[in-house]
Amino acid sequence: VNKEKVEPSKVVKEIQEDYLPILSQKYHHVSTSLDGGSLDEQNALVGLAQGFFFALFTIFALMAIPLKSYSQPLIIMSVIPFGIIGALFGHFILGLSMSVLSLCGIVALAGVVVNDSLILVDFVNRAREQGLSIRNAAVDSGCYRFRAIILTSLTTFVGLVPIIMERSLQAQIVIPMATSLAFGILFSTVVTLILVPLLYIILDDIRKTSRRFFTWWWKPNTNEAQASITQHGSADIDLSIK
DSSP states (O other), X not given: OOTTTSOHHHHHHHIIIIIHHHHHHHOTTOOOOOOXXXXXXXXXXXXXHXXXXXXXXXXXHHHHHHHTOSSHHHHHHTTHHHHHHHHHHHHHHHTOOOOHHHHHHHHHHHTTTHHHHHHHHHHHHHHHHTTOOHHHHHHHHHHHTHHHHHHHHHHHHHHXXXXXXXXXXTTTTTHHHHHHHHHHHHHHHHHHHHHHHHHHHHHHHXXXXXXXXXXXXXXXXXXXXXXXXXXXXXXXXXXXXX
């Protein structure tokens, strides 16, 4: 395959979707399978998918233990899909095709983009412990941590720019990975400052609504709830449950 004209993965995909079904209909005894670089790439994709889900589970567990919550880690990890969108957008801007190394960068990105949202959630928790309302705490988290989050993301992005702009042959192999990291961090930072405080407030509203619902569901009727207790079969005592 001439890589200057087309990606090998696109050729393999086109053969599998367009040519092989026609061949199998015409010759029923023919079987096909991948080999060589295509087989290695497929195995790498499977391994990356398994590693990605393992990384997500580990990140969730590491945050759930100190935060003592199962919902707040989900809020923190909600920026990961937006980081992936930023990585794809970066490949589109630079005219790069997604490769195995691009996916490796996305896996690494999952552990990096959660840093900013973790800072916001930790600030909200501390502010609520000091008696601040949840809405004011969520708004203040974006205001007081804005500089730290922006500087952290920009320094990471600027540090990866020389790798992205490098045109030597040796650097071509790591450019897709650097692109996934750089643009994923940059895009997720903007989303983090808006999404995480909103999700925190939405989660609190859901908790309040569910608490009211279960309180209403289990609350006994004070006018109809009465119990009769008989002691030794002789005395009946009527009790009103409030």
